[in-house]
Amino acid sequence: MNIQLNNTGKRFNREWIFRKLDYEFLQGKSYAITGTNGSGKSTLLQIIAGATLHSEGKIEYHSTQPNQIAVGENAYKQIAFAAPYLDLVEEMTATEFFTFHNNFKPFTTAFAEMLQAVGLQKAADKQIRYYSSGMKQRLKLAQAFFSDTTVLLLDEPTTNLDEEGIEVYKNLWAKHTANRLIIVSSNDKTEYENCNDVIRIGDYK
Numbered sequence: 001m002n003i004q005l006n007n008t009g010k011r012f013n014r015e016w017i018f019r020k021l022d023y024e025f026l027q028g029k030s031y032a033i034t035g036t037n038g039s040g041k042s043t044l045l046q047i048i049a050g051a052t053l054h055s056e057g058k059i060e061y062h063s064t065q066p067n068q069i070a071v072g073e074n075a076y077k078q079i080a081f082a083a084p085y086l087d088l089v090e091e092m093t094a095t096e097f098f099t100f101h102n103n104f105k106p107f108t109t110a111f112a113e114m115l116q117a118v119g120l121q122k123a124a125d126k127q128i129r130y131y132s133s134g135m136k137q138r139l140k141l142a143q144a145f146f147s148d149t150t151v152l153l154l155d156e157p158t159t160n161l162d163e164e165g166i167e168v169y170k171n172l173w174a175k176h177t178a179n180r181l182i183i184v185s186s187n188d189k190t191e192y193e194n195c196n197d198v199i200r201i202g203d204y205k
Helices: 041-049 072-078 094-102 111-117 133-145 163-176
Strands: 002-012 015-025 030-034 056-062 079-082 151-155 181-185 197-200
Touching: 002 041, 015 041, 015 056, 030 041, 041 079, 041 151, 041 181, 056 072, 072 079, 079 133, 094 111, 094 133, 111 133, 111 163, 133 151, 133 163
Parallel strands: 030 181, 030 197, 079 151, 151 181
Antiparallel strands: 002 015, 002 056
């Protein structure tokens, strides 16, 4: 799926966070959104995901399949999102969480292999409430990277991760991003070093 932003802008009260943003995100390529703290990086990513409404302009979601256009409520089916501020159902175990999520967006890999990939195989039947912040972030990354979607949105994806966790993130990127549209919101070059293009949100004030 390709995503087209046309004269897109967002404001809170009377202050414009960004505006007049024209950009086309193409499937098979990766992009980084950078900017100072509070500049609107996460807000833009949430707007692209459909989680937050924009204030002006429009966003179009175009299927890469011939004669098909994914719009409105159908677009979310092709979007996976990982961010440190997204809540998990902490009463669930990791296996229960994946089972629940799989009802809405199927995974590409068996649960056991997913947990193995992010180093959580020993915590499969442990309630998420007892996970450390790093373990929770690994679980969020697994949910996003292994979702069967053409679009992958990542907001500061290595937050709360130690060096081993960062290597997990790099391995997931290397193995599970082929032919996907990836957009990373970050100021850490480690998180977006493989991106094709960099968008500086400050250019759209």
